[in-house]
Amino acid sequence: MASTQQFNHPPADKRDGFMKPRRRSSYSAPVVFVLVVLGIIFVMSLLFRVSDIQVEGNVHYTDEEIIRAIDIEEGDNLFFFNRFAAFARVYSKLPYIENGSVERRLPNKVIITVEETSALAYLELGDEQWTLDRNCKVLGKAAAGETESLIPVVGINPGTLLIGEQMQTEDQNQETVDFLADVLYQIEERGLYSEVKRVNFSNPRSPEFSYGDRYTVVLGSRNNLEHKFGMFVTVLGRLKSGDVGIIDVSDGKTAHFSPN
Numbered sequence: 001m002a003s004t005q006q007f008n009h010p011p012a013d014k015r016d017g018f019m020k021p022r023r024r025s026s027y028s029a030p031v032v033f034v035l036v037v038l039g040i041i042f043v044m045s046l047l048f049r050v051s052d053i054q055v056e057g058n059v060h061y062t063d064e065e066i067i068r069a070i071d072i073e074e075g076d077n078l079f080f081f082n083r084f085a086a087f088a089r090v091y092s093k094l095p096y097i098e099n100g101s102v103e104r105r106l107p108n109k110v111i112i113t114v115e116e117t118s119a120l121a122y123l124e125l126g127d128e129q130w131t132l133d134r135n136c137k138v139l140g141k142a143a144a145g146e147t148e149s150l151i152p153v154v155g156i157n158p159g160t161l162l163i164g165e166q167m168q169t170e171d172q173n174q175e176t177v178d179f180l181a182d183v184l185y186q187i188e189e190r191g192l193y194s195e196v197k198r199v200n201f202s203n204p205r206s207p208e209f210s211y212g213d214r215y216t217v218v219l220g221s222r223n224n225l226e227h228k229f230g231m232f233v234t235v236l237g238r239l240k241s242g243d244v245g246i247i248d249v250s251d252g253k254t255a256h257f258s259p260n
Contacts, residue, residue, distance in 0.1 A: 050076045052109040060096040060116050069093040070102070072110060090114075095139050095164035120184055120193060121151040123167070125158050134184040136167045136177055151193060153180065155202035176204050179222045183207065186229040206250055211236075214243065220250025231255040 051074055055063040067073070070086040087100050099115040119131035119139050129142040131150065138161045142150070157170040169176050180201060187193050187209075197210040208218045217232055219225070228249040235247055235255045245259040 050074055050108055050110055053112065054109070055112045055114070057100075057114045058116065060118075061094055061114075065094065066090065066097075066112060066114060070112060092164055095137065098133075119146065119150055120188055121153050121199065122147050123153040123156060123158055125161060130158070130161050130167075132167060132184070134181065134188045136181045136184065138163050138165060138167050151184075151187070151196050151199055153199045153201065155200050155204070155207070156180065173204070175222075176201065179204065179207065182222060182225050183209070183219070186225060190229060190233060192233075211247075214245075216246045218246060218248040218250050220252065224252035228252055 050072065053063075053067055053072065053074065055066050058066055069090045071089060072086065086102055090097050090100060096116045096118070097114050098117040101113050103111040103113070105111060117133040117135075117137065117139075119142075120134050121132045122129045122142055123132065124130075129147050131139040131142050131146065132153070133139060140163050156176065159168040159170045159172065161167060166181075167177060168174075180199070183199060187196050187199075192211070195212045197212070199207065199209045201207045206218060206220045208216055210216055215236075219228055231249045232247055232255065235249075235257060239257065243257070243259060245257055248256040248258065
């Protein structure tokens with residue numbers, strides 16, 4: 001009797017278990033990430049828009065002038081505002097601004113804080129007077145009557161003067177500029193500016209300044225300048241009200257008074 005072979009096939013549900021799994025697209029995760037980032041940016045652009053701008057510390061400039069120089073306005077996006085680039089623009093446009101910062105305060109406030117310098121001296125270029133701060137930064141042409149309260153600087157031939165930049169001499173002598181800046185700094189720091197009538201750099205190796213209508217102060221070299229001003233202040237406190245003459249602190253060790 002012939003035998004019959006039978007082949008048992010697995011049930012349909014088991015055959016399905018042997019099918020290869022489908023591969024997920026390798027592009028799905030990056031696409032989702034990009035969509036999430038774009039969504040966040042969209043939300044930030046809607047929620048964090050500037051609606052309150054506050055300016056602090058300004059005297060020479062109005063709030064509007066500073067805000068316009070920084071180039072920010074209501075409706076700008078708070079997160080995309082570049083604070084550092086903003087103040088680079090301020091320094092070039094508003095020379096009286098010495099330091100500053102911009103604070104972003106969520107959700108919609110910007111606080112601009114500035115420190116202003118002030119005119120201390122001036123020098124002449126042709127028929128014009130140009131004002132300087134204590135660092136010899138050029139602040140601009142002097143307004144009518146402004147020089148009456150400023151210290152004239154003589155004996156220096158200025159080169160091209162750029163507003164907002166440190167002055168330069170005609171012969172590009174940086175040592176002279178730095179020396180003058182040190183002198184102006186000491187004058188302002190010690191509260192002497194109201195009595196200093198002139199700073200004379202005709203001899204750049206030994207400049208001098210006039211104090212009141214009574215004294216000429218000979219400084220000598222730039223070395224030990226702070227100590228020299230200290231000696232001058234000490235001598236000033238010891239002189240009598242009627243004394244007139246030359247106070248020489250040029251050697252940096254002792255102060256000599258020579259009456260006229």
